[in-house]
């Protein structure tokens with residue numbers, strides 16, 4: 001039996017729940033510094049206000065900025081589940097508004113060399129997240145690295161953050177291209193949503209979307225959904241400098257209002273969507289490819 005078959009049997013024998021009740025949203029971008037972590041944290045705040053239990057998984061190995069904005073210093077990360085046998089419950093830090101936070105740490109990269117027992121343990125633990133949250137937000141690093149691409153390709157809901165900068169446009173297009181051209185891309189099962197960040201006006205946000213949508217339609221035979229824009233807002237910068245979340249620190253700022261709109265739109269679209277994939281699927285896919 002090859003190792004992949006081995007893994008499929010492990011997953012089957014664990015009776016991973018068929019009903020996946022947590023929604024997974026993977027946040028990504030072509031380049032860094034465009035606002036991914038701010039989108040992750042602020043959407044979490046608004047989902048939480050709407051009564052949803054949210055967990056953020058920080059899968060960005062470079063800059064752990066979610067934990068800074070949260071004012072939490074997680075002691076453990078996913079590698080403690082894999083290599084030290086800790087339960088996923090014990091590595092969740094609780095931030096403001098009861099939002100859970102999991103640091104991926106080197107655990108995400110370390111998925112490479114797992115044995116059967118470790119895989120069983122990890123998949124079982126990750127599927128526990130279905131019972132611990134309604135929405136899992138995965139904040140990935142930027143770019144077309146293998147690690148980011150694997151998360152993107154495994155996710156049913158991808159939220160791409162782009163800004164009006166020309167370099168952000170070309171990098172967003174490169175990311176979309178890498179996704180669409182991958183043999184692992186499941187076109188019918190993937191919704192790519194765009195958030196235009198750091199824009200000066202609603203029309204600049206529309207322009208960011210339309211420009212990207214037209215090349216994606218024309219050259220990649222694929223589509224994008226527009227979730228809306230977040231204005232360039234000095235309150236957001238101020239909040240980040242003070243290690244705070246703008247939606248909590250400046251509740252009536254323009255950025256806060258826009259994050260609220262984006263969160264509401266994402267949940268509303270959701271009402272008509274039957275979750276095809278859930279947490280176990282995503283992590284099974286990630287791990288399977290590494291066996």
Ligand SMILES: Nc1ncnc2c1ncn2[C@@H]1O[C@H](COP(=O)(O)OP(=O)(O)O)[C@@H](O)[C@H]1O
Nearest residue numbers: 032033034035036037038198231232233236240
């Ligand atoms: N809407 C915005 N208005 C003003 N500044 C912003 C906005 N979004 C992001 N920024 C600035 O960009 C920086 C990077 O944002 P961050 O969310 O950390 O990006 P990423 O996670 O993509 O690297 C923030 O520290 C903040 O100063």
Ligand SMILES: [Mg+2]
Nearest residue numbers: 036037060065
């Ligand atoms: Mg970030």
